[in-house]
Amino acid sequence: MRLKKYLSSYWFRSAFYTFFQRFSLTFFGFINLVLLTRKLTVDQMGMWALFLTITGIFELTKSALLKNAHIKYVSSIDDPEVQAEIASSSFLINAAITLFFIILILLFSNWLGRWFHTGTELGAMLQWFIPGLIFMVFFAHLEAVQQSNLDFRGGFAGSLVRQVFFFLVIALYKFLNWPLTLVQLSIYQSVSIGLGAIILFLDSRKYLLFRFNASLKWIKQIFHFGGYIFGSGIVANISQNLDQLMIGKYIRPKFVAYYNVASRINLLVDIPSYAASEILFPKASRAFAEDDRGKIKFFYERMVAILLAFTVPTALFIIALPKLFTYFIAGPAYGLAAPILQMYMITGIFRPAQNQAANLLNSMGKSRLVFWTNTCTLAMALIINYICLRQFGFYGAAIGTVIATLLGFIAWYFIMRRQIGLELHSVWNHTIDTYRSLYRRIHGFVRKSPTT
Numbered sequence: 001m002r003l004k005k006y007l008s009s010y011w012f013r014s015a016f017y018t019f020f021q022r023f024s025l026t027f028f029g030f031i032n033l034v035l036l037t038r039k040l041t042v043d044q045m046g047m048w049a050l051f052l053t054i055t056g057i058f059e060l061t062k063s064a065l066l067k068n069a070h071i072k073y074v075s076s077i078d079d080p081e082v083q084a085e086i087a088s089s090s091f092l093i094n095a096a097i098t099l100f101f102i103i104l105i106l107l108f109s110n111w112l113g114r115w116f117h118t119g120t121e122l123g124a125m126l127q128w129f130i131p132g133l134i135f136m137v138f139f140a141h142l143e144a145v146q147q148s149n150l151d152f153r154g155g156f157a158g159s160l161v162r163q164v165f166f167f168l169v170i171a172l173y174k175f176l177n178w179p180l181t182l183v184q185l186s187i188y189q190s191v192s193i194g195l196g197a198i199i200l201f202l203d204s205r206k207y208l209l210f211r212f213n214a215s216l217k218w219i220k221q222i223f224h225f226g227g228y229i230f231g232s233g234i235v236a237n238i239s240q241n242l243d244q245l246m247i248g249k250y251i252r253p254k255f256v257a258y259y260n261v262a263s264r265i266n267l268l269v270d271i272p273s274y275a276a277s278e279i280l281f282p283k284a285s286r287a288f289a290e291d292d293r294g295k296i297k298f299f300y301e302r303m304v305a306i307l308l309a310f311t312v313p314t315a316l317f318i319i320a321l322p323k324l325f326t327y328f329i330a331g332p333a334y335g336l337a338a339p340i341l342q343m344y345m346i347t348g349i350f351r352p353a354q355n356q357a358a359n360l361l362n363s364m365g366k367s368r369l370v371f372w373t374n375t376c377t378l379a380m381a382l383i384i385n386y387i388c389l390r391q392f393g394f395y396g397a398a399i400g401t402v403i404a405t406l407l408g409f410i411a412w413y414f415i416m417r418r419q420i421g422l423e424l425h426s427v428w429n430h431t432i433d434t435y436r437s438l439y440r441r442i443h444g445f446v447r448k449s450p451t452t
Helices: 002-007 010-039 042-075 080-115 121-128 130-148 153-175 182-207 216-240 242-250 253-289 293-320 322-330 337-363 367-420 424-448
Strands: none
Touching: 010 042, 010 153, 010 253, 010 322, 042 080, 042 121, 042 130, 042 182, 042 216, 042 242, 042 253, 042 337, 080 121, 080 130, 080 216, 121 130, 121 182, 130 153, 130 182, 153 182, 216 242, 216 337, 216 367, 242 253, 242 367, 253 293, 253 322, 253 337, 253 367, 293 322, 293 337, 293 367, 293 424, 322 337, 337 367
16 A cells, blocks of 8 residues: 555656656667767768757757746646636747747758858758747647646657657668768657657647637746746756857867767766756745745755765766767767766766756746856856867867856855755765665665575
């Protein structure tokens, strides 16, 4: 009975689906990377990395505006009519922002290709990805609908279908030795999003009222809550990809491929962090609505401690064997990525605390503080990365990223100490408790196992 209750709990279900959704993204990202690095040239991989960076910045930024606001308001209101009004307003904003981005692609994608020294191919990839942007409107909206109802299953299923389809396409081209262009890859990326949206819709029907009644009141409310989050999302996502963007501009697009390989491997450390953010946000929003600051402090310290318990050993292991990982994932042609990977793993140790801090402050309505902190961090990172690029060349962007991350961590620590009373010794104690708990569970499992 206790096991059944535990398995049916919010924390277990949400952790299961969000963790494995993130894991599937990283796992298939790895497999696709393994296949593509052996199918495409280094120059093509550099352009593909730039394409993913540009489209990823847009989608993650839009999600930061709409998803958090949607979840916060719907999860705190029980009236179905008001929930439908919020969802309709969120969908309308979602579609309008996407339409604006599509217009920018049609007008400026070729100029962007010239700016990154990629010719016309980058612009063509972005233009052929326009159907994928339209599909993403529905995918992102339906995922927010599910999570606002504390349900994470549909997002996992839709994401898994996307990843599996794209992987099967790449595998087919690789093993049948068919020629594969970057434009074809962008088209298949669009199709995969469309299939994922269909699966997500089928699982979300029970939460949909099938009424469109957007209101100016809730459009303003979402922008009021999410305006700073939107700006903060733009800044944070540019910061996260700043090294690749600057390498593409100031060195050569080809070398973006090495940074992208290291970045993909670095995602191993970020799987629990991003999964935790999606679990923590609805709960923290409710705790803030109840004015329970003690619970908010506990949530943050406990979550960061659990993340550190897993990320630190993983990062140290990869730091010790960087060439093994780059060789296994991307092959011998990407040996230059090993030192970049080591430096990225250092940042991976500090990043979970910053990710959770921004997410928690957004749930508390402190989006303006997050925006200005991220803006100052981006400005600092731009200056540091530029100086390091000029001083150290190819590896300068990675060195600059490490320095900027460490300085950013210090800034976030003092902010969280002021906002929620963060105590490092509490995080340390929770981390030790996590290891003790894992030891007791493993030890108990071993003792109960049948012996022969």
